[in-house]
Amino acid sequence: MNQLCIEKLNLQYKNGVKAIDDISLTIRNGMFGLLGPNGAGKSSLMKTIVGLQQPQSGKLLFNGIDIIQQPEFIRKQLGFLPQDFGVYPRTSALQLLQHLAVLKGVADAKERKKQIDILLEKVNLSAEKNKEVFRFSGGMRQRFGIAQALLGNPSIIIVDEPTAGLDPEERNRFNGILSEISKEVIVLLSTHLVEDVRNLCSSMAILKDGRIRVVGSPGDLVSTLQGKIWAKKISKTELTDVEQRFNVISHQWVENQQVISVYATQQPEGFEAVHPTLEHFYFYTIKQSVA
Ligand SMILES: Nc1ncnc2c1ncn2[C@@H]1O[C@H](COP(=O)(O)OP(=O)(O)OP(=O)(O)O)[C@@H](O)[C@H]1O
Numbered sequence: 263m264n265q266l267c268i269e270k271l272n273l274q275y276k277n278g279v280k281a282i283d284d285i286s287l288t289i290r291n292g293m294f295g296l297l298g299p300n301g302a303g304k305s306s307l308m309k310t311i312v313g314l315q316q317p318q319s320g321k322l323l324f325n326g327i328d329i330i331q332q333p334e335f336i337r338k339q340l341g342f343l344p345q346d347f348g349v350y351p352r353t354s355a356l357q358l359l360q361h362l363a364v365l366k367g368v369a370d371a372k373e374r375k376k377q378i379d380i381l382l383e384k385v386n387l388s389a390e391k392n393k394e395v396f397r398f399s400g401g402m403r404q405r406f407g408i409a410q411a412l413l414g415n416p417s418i419i420i421v422d423e424p425t426a427g428l429d430p431e432e433r434n435r436f437n438g439i440l441s442e443i444s445k446e447v448i449v450l451l452s453t454h455l456v457e458d459v460r461n462l463c464s465s466m467a468i469l470k471d472g473r474i475r476v477v478g479s480p481g482d483l484v485s486t487l488q489g490k491i492w493a494k495k496i497s498k499t500e501l502t503d504v505e506q507r508f509n510v511i512s513h514q515w516v517e518n519q520q521v522i523s524v525y526a527t528q529q530p531e532g533f534e535a536v537h538p539t540l541e542h543f544y545f546y547t548i549k550q551s552v553a
Pocket residue numbers: 275276277279280281298299300301302303304305306307
């Protein structure tokens with residue numbers, strides 16, 4: 263079992279922004295979702311874990327080793343899948359994987375070939391291996407991204423907003439692959455897509471203004487809102503009045519009609535009870551989290 267321990271971590275940029283504010287978390291094998299609005303500190307936390315920036319204080323232990331002092335310990339066991347590689351070379355998927363495997367220290371040619379063949383199979387790209395990566399569709403690029411992240415058999419995989427821009431079928435396929443690999447390794451998933459966290463992650467945290475606002479399993483967190491979420495269809499003219507009178511946590515459009523969800527311990531008049539979702543919990547937490 264792999265374990266990443268984050269203890270009282272603090273990171274402040276030169277401009278004074280405190281991007282990581284006293285964060286403590288323990289993450290084990292499985293998928294861990296990091297949710298938070300833009301600027302919450304998700305990327306700062308991930309960059310600090312992989313040793314791209316030094317925190318001012320706190321501890322980071324990966325499998326018991328201090329990775330602030332020894333960042334190479336985690337780098338050797340890390341797979342990283344960024345949101346976008348930016349540049350896609352005019353080389354084939356196979357050639358690129360061979361090159362990246364060498365960079366990751368898979369020195370033995372036989373072992374390299376074996377790993378690459380298995381990975382191409384895993385991400386369903388064997389038939390496309392001789393195609394140039396820049397000709398790949400968005401979904402194929404993301405699947406290629408997983409394959410490169412898995413080179414060298416990492417123990418921890420960090421994934422930054424992986425399903426942005428994928429069609430539903432590719433998103434499902436991508437999530438299926440992530441879910442499969444997370445049985446044996448830590449997968450740290452940063453995303454804006456609350457639904458992906460609900461479907462995939464066994465644990466999650468919500469970050470805002472550099473601070474962890476809540477940690478737990480999606481199911482447990484959602485159940486804390488049972489019997490406290492109420493919804494109503496409203497017209498445009500009612501909106502201001504409802505916002506003034508109730509603790510509004512989300513607005514949605516359903517069949518071209520605005521539906522408002524509110525938090526209340528007792529049923530407000532004219533509202534119907536609804537089953538709470540992780541999206542309700544997320545908005546509720548963000549709204550409660552005053553800086
Ligand atoms: N290099 C930097 N120098 C100064 N401030 C920075 C730097 N990088 C990030 N910040 C600031 O730190 C805060 C956290 O940013 P970060 O990118 O970690 O958030 P995020 O949750 O990843 O956001 P997003 O979802 O938009 O990617 C923001 O206020 C951001 O403006």
